Amino acid sequence: MGKETKITNEIRRLRFEASEMTQAELARQVGVTRQTIIAVEQGRYSPSLEVAFKIARAFKVPLETVFQFPE
């Protein structure tokens, strides 16, 4: 079991809603590797603010729609 970050995300749902965007396509748009998208999606890696904004921009939604930091 991986070490999960406290930050949760909705990337998987958003990819599904974005015409089932592949992880590879999202990675290409964001400018990271597919492995990094997988790690972020699974909560094993908290991306930098820059990458987080790029992910949100790829889905055309606000940052808080993609990432949450529960109390």
Added chain:
Amino acid sequence: MSYLEKINLSALVGMALVLAWYGSQVLSQLGNMPVEDIRYGKVMIIAIIGHVVFVVGAAILIGISDHKNLKEEAEQGDERDRKIELKADAVGGNVLSALIVPALVMLMMDVQPFWVANALFLSLAVTAMLSFVIKAIDYRRGF
């Protein structure tokens, strides 16, 4: 598994093999003959070059078999890879600083070159091994 993660694992395996081979060639002679008669220099150089050749060979083979990942990573770079590398290097650097001290003390005490050289070699090897292990864990577990 990313291209760099595969390279890291092959470097880890290569280092383990090199250390095992070095131990069998040099350290196994301890007790059988005086340390000043043990010819360790050539074996040490072969071990260092052998590891470099092993990693380069592995990188080429992995690159050929996994050219899709290689192309992707070469084009995009990756912040996660860089962070993993930086963390492993930072820990390795601190450990190396600590491991060098005994070798320095040995030099000050005029200990035989065999022991000083091997203390330095093992410091470098252990540090590299530790960095590879930290990277392997971070790639799998996240950080």
